[in-house]
Amino acid sequence: MDRRSWLAWCSRALGLACATVVAVPAVRYLVDPLRRSGDSDEIRRRVARLEELEPGEPRMFAVSGSYQDAWTFHDETVLGQVWIVREDAGDASADARVTAFSATCPHKGCVIPSFDQQACEFQCPCHKASFDLFGEPIEGAASGEPNPAPRPMDSLTVEVVQDDASGTWWVEVVYQEFESGLETKEVKG
Amino acid sequence: MFGVLNSACDWLDERTRYRALLAPIRERTLPDGPRWSLTTASCLWWLFVLEVVTGLLLMFTYSPSATSAWASVFYIEQIPGGSFVRGLHYFGTQAFVIAFAVHLMRTLISGAFRAPRELIWITGVLLLPLVAAWSVTGNPLTATQKAFAQIQVESEIVGSAPVAGPALQRILIGGERIGNLTLTHLNVLHVAILPLVAALLLGVHLWQICLHGIGYQEVEPTERACAYFPHQTIRNLTVFAVVLGIISYLAWHSGAPLEAPAGAPDEAPPRPEWYFAFLFELRRYFPGDSEIIATQVLPGVAILVLLLIPAIDRLLPRAASFGLRILVLLIVVGGITGLTATSMYRDWNDAEFIAAREASHELAERARALAAHEGIPPAGPRQLLANDPKTQGPRLFAEHCATCHLYQGSEAPEIASEEPVAPNLYGFASREWIRGLLDPEKIGTADYFGNTEDMKAGDMVATVHDLFDDLDELEEDERQEINTWREDVVVALSAEADLPTQQEADEADAERIATGAEFIKTGDFGCTDCHKFHDEGDLGSAPDLTAYGSREWLAAMIADPEHERFYPDTNEGMPAFGLAQGNAAPILSEAELGLIVDWLRRDWYEPQQAATESRPPDTGDSATTVAP
Structure with missing residues (x-):
């Protein structure tokens, strides 16, 4: 190899080395959000008093908790919404049957804001995904458009508990977020 | 791979002629x-x-x-x-x-x-x-x-x-x-x-x-070309x-x-920044209205002269132009170097400046430690230090308490009190502090009641002297018994404060604390003759010993020292810091009171050594960073 081509190769190697010194930390810095993905913890919260619920009439409640938004730490902030449905006739509190769904639409992740009492369906305003009282997708919904929902609404673990001090009956929900767009329910993260 | 790259470059060149464009740079000869x-x-x-x-x-x-x-x-x-x-x-x-x-x-x-x-x-x-x-x-x-x-x-x-x-x-x-x-x-x-x-x-x-x-x-080619x-x-x-x-x-x-x-x-x-230090220094020589000369006129003139260099060069013979340029360069470089060095030299010899910078580095380190520990509150990072007892405590103490109280001890920051007339609050309610309070040789010193006239002549000092003055004249085992009781009382009373710094010791001495607490109530020292302690004794004649030195106790005491629980009759001039004064707000807000109390109790977040080592200390103020 002559001096010229040896120098040419050295130049390229040196240039590459300089680029690497910057590129490696740059990539590590840029992909940092991937490293921080595994923090979708379960949040167990009392979201509603049992007496607020009428049988067969779903109501939406906010779930709050602490949340680290990059640099800001929110001590108590709204993390999401849940739909709570009371199924029994509603006298004996201890035996109350309650179901809870995440209000996040399993199609594209919009919030399902309302329940149409007349048609008895949840409808997502974004793409008209619709679900019945049990969270199952409805075929031939009121809107007449095809239902894009890939799966039922995401049900959440729910429990009716009595407050030791006050004796009030509470609906306690284990809130989680799930990946949207999939046919199966998978925890986010 | 290079083949593909080359043909891609060819493709681009056919369309953009970029090689011809870059030729003067790429194909230059030297x-x-x-x-x-x-x-x-x-x-x-x-x-x-x-x-x-x-x-x-x-x-x-x-x-x-x-x-x-x-x-x-x-x-x-x-x-x-x-x-x-x-x-x-x-x-x-x-x-x-x-x-x-x-x-x-x-x-x-x-x-x-x-x-x-x-x-x-x-x-x-x-x-x-x-x-x-x-x-x-x-x-x-x-x-x-x-x-x-x-x-x-x-x-x-x-x-x-x-x-x-x-x-x-x-x-x-x-x-x-x-x-x-x-x-x-x-x-x-x-x-x-x-x-x-x-x-x-x-x-x-x-x-x-x-x-x-x-x-x-344009130089004549040589064989080195x-x-x-x-x-x-x-x-x-x-x-x-x-x-x-x-x-x-x-x-x-x-x-x-x-x-x-x-x-x-x-x-x-x-x-x-260090590369502007010469301008910073230059301002010193143009005080008052003439400052504009340093900040705008001189830099402007310098830029203008540089811009005119090609024109000036034309007017002068080559040698003269070269000489002039060398002269300008020497003046400018010399001037900038001299001014920069003077500025830095001045700072290096300014003890006050160095101390202030040191303090601001410590604050910075504290802010970073708090941010790493608790995250940054939605209201922004200025809350970090504003709500930190370790940062605010000494400042509030110096402003409001140090007129009367001392704060002197091994790990204490220097807070000067010109004329202390009240006890030293360093380590208040800790075992060490209470030990001193029950020591006849110490209770009369400036650390305790030495400077509070009425208290010095009062029952507490007299009682401590009565109880412990003549220990040396007693038999060995009798003396030991009294000392053991005294230490039990110290440990039990200090446990009332529930100090975070003493948590481990308090947990280890649970039995001793129980014994001591019982002794305070009913023992021979007669504590509850004057003090209230849980369900024993009455308020009014001496401070409540229940939860003595706890967060609540201290906050209530500072807020209103003449309250029945504390010194209703024997307060010697301590203001009620937490009570509204007529229409005016209290001297200390609830938050400030809490900060002083937490600081006195040394109740603040302290990072583990390992956690702070993750990042080497700052090179410091960039004003003194040496050029790379």
């Missing part, structure tokens, strides 16, 4: 061989690329607002690679300033500005104030205390300009006070406007070089690699400093 002195241009170019790349990377995270700027920079420091990228940007700037100066000097000496290359020279000189503005708009983006002080001063300089100055200053700041708009304005200048102007100037600069080549190419690539390229890259190596080392080893967020309690005297 008539007298490669030279090290020619490397400054390429070094500047690659430093510019480095600044652009790292700047873009930082923009992925940086958030320009008064509540989030410091926080997002702190966050960048926490991301793997983030601290390094920010360090490259920070030290890259300094290297750029140095390389710029060297490049300017070289081209000034070599006469690179001569026809037809005047535009190369002029665009280069115009880049000088632009680079200064780039630095001035970049450094305050951290929204640290120092950054805000810097932009305050720099905007005043803008404001002192004739005619449009005040309006410009107001627009720059976004109002009267530095805040959200200051940061959004500086940010858009730093990342959009100045880069666009710089790109324009740099574009003309490079286009002219393509068009006219560099002056050196060779192609630019790779003979000059290897030199260029070697120099840049060395510079990058130094920058990388600094970025990795010390990183860019991050001072305490704006709004922290102590304001260290602001200093500009």
